[in-house]
Amino acid sequence: MAKKGDLDExxxxxxxxxxxxxxxxxxxxxxxxxxxxxxLSPLKIDMFIWHKSIGMLILLVVIMRLLWRIRSTIPLPIAATAIEKALATAAHAVLYGLMLALPLSGWLISSAANFPVKLFWLIPLPAISGPDESVKLLATEIHIACVISLICILIVHIGAALRHHILLKDDALKRMWF
Amino acid sequence: MLLMKMREKCLAILMALFGTLIYQSVLADSWQSSALSSDLEFIASYQGLPINGRFNRFSVAANTDQATQLTQLDVRVFISSADMGSSEINQAIQTTDWFNSGDFSEAIFTSQHLETVSRTENNAEYIAHGELQLKGLKNSIAVPLSWKNNGSDQVVIAGELTLDRSDFGIGIGDWASGEQIGLAVRVSFAVQLDRTNE
Incomplete structure (x- = not known):
């Protein structure tokens, strides 16, 4: 597990x-x-090829990021109270969960809808489900629920970063910048 | 006396005519597809990757002569029965850009010449040369097919061929280029035919 060291950044x-x-x-x-x-047009299909390509790239980056997070030392949370600390930890866990659930549910929609896809017009993406209308509908519901949750939690995430930076004037944002 | 002979002759000729008709109808057969044991599938391509589809409703009628040599092949395909495994794609392919099934509900293939490639007692290979009418456009096509006896009253015909969707105006406008959705469409069939002589 990640060690919470006394790193500055x-x-x-x-x-x-x-x-x-x-x-x-x-x-x-x-x-x-x-x-x-x-x-429905070639433009729509191209835009979805981009969407699927970027989504799978996000999935790959998030998996590598999680593995790195587990193995590396990360700085201690900047939080004044235990409740703030718990909220921050929960919010970050949900963020990771959504960053995995969104590409996975998208992948399921694409597979169940019987849309084969070559990521970035190069790499064929294997299907994780056969053509199935009910799976497609369920995966779509999950995908939409997840993206709405992600938007909400990103507002909280960015809001919290700005609060630390502007109001509390601490290093929360700075220590994530280069 | 003369009158009797005339009547007998007439009767004899009539009987001979009937006999020939009956004889021919026994030996020249017609065949009809069985919906439950038949498949008509196609493989389109998207980004060069295959997408499978099938027609759920179609019928095949065939005729053979006294020597069970295939003489005629007729196929009707109900376009609205096309199924590509996704409600989204299924709706899209019925629109005017694609099959336009509202105006052209059926595709019809009629053979004009049956070429025998090889033939044994129970199996044969033919090429059915004929005309395919699809989305209101007629094109000559050649359909290679195998004919296998599955018992005295049942045969299975199977084959595959490649069609160019642009020959039939399927996928027009923005879709006309084969870049995203390929122009070549592989069609394959395996159809059980039952003898339907009365």
Whole structure:
């Protein structure tokens, strides 16, 4: 497990993982909402190939990030009270959970909808389900519930970072920057 | 006396005619597909990856002569029965850009010439040359098929061929380029035919 050492800041690899996932998620969410409302056209299909490609990239990065987090030493949480600490830990756990659940449920939608896909027009993505309408509908519900939860928790996450940076004037944000 | 002979002759000719008709209808057979034991499938491609589809409703009628040589093959396919394993794709392929099943509900293949490639007592290979009418467009196609006796009153015909969807205007407008959705579509069938002589 991750050791909570008295490091001042995150390791450069942790920072890289954090900002790469952040950047990809900020492209991915609007892309998903944009693509789903397009009428069926080659453009829509291209946008979904991007969405699926970025989603699988996020899944890969998040898995590597979790493995790194488990094996590395991470700084102690900056939190004044035990309840703040517990909330922060829970929020981060939910963030990781959603970052896994979103690409996995998306992968399931794509497979159950019988849409084969080559990620970045190069790598064929294997199907994790046969064509199945009810699986597709269930996975879609999960995907939507997860993205709404992710948006909410990202607002809290960014809000908390800004609160630490601007109001509390501590190092919470700075120690995640390079 | 003369009158009697005339009547007898007429009767004899009539009986001979009937006999020939009966004889022919026994030996020249018609065959009809059995919906439960038949498959008509196609493989389209998307990003070069295969997507499978099938037609759930279609019928095949065939005729053979006295020597059970295939002489005629007719196929009707109900386009709205196309199933590609996804409600989204299934709806999309029925639209005007694709099959336009609202205006063209059936595809029809009619053989014009049956070429025998090889033939033994129970098995044969043919090439059915004929015309395929699909989405209102007619094109000559050649359908290679095997014919296997499955018992005296049952045969299975099977084969596969590749069609170019652009020959039939399937996937027009933005879809016309084969870049995303390939132009070549592999079609395969395995159809059980039952003898239907009255």
């Amino acid at each position: 995150w390791s450069w690899l942790s920072k890289l993982f954090h900002w790469v996932t952040a950047g990809l998620i900020f492209i991915q969410i609007p892309l998903g909402f944009y693509a789903k409302d397009l009428k």
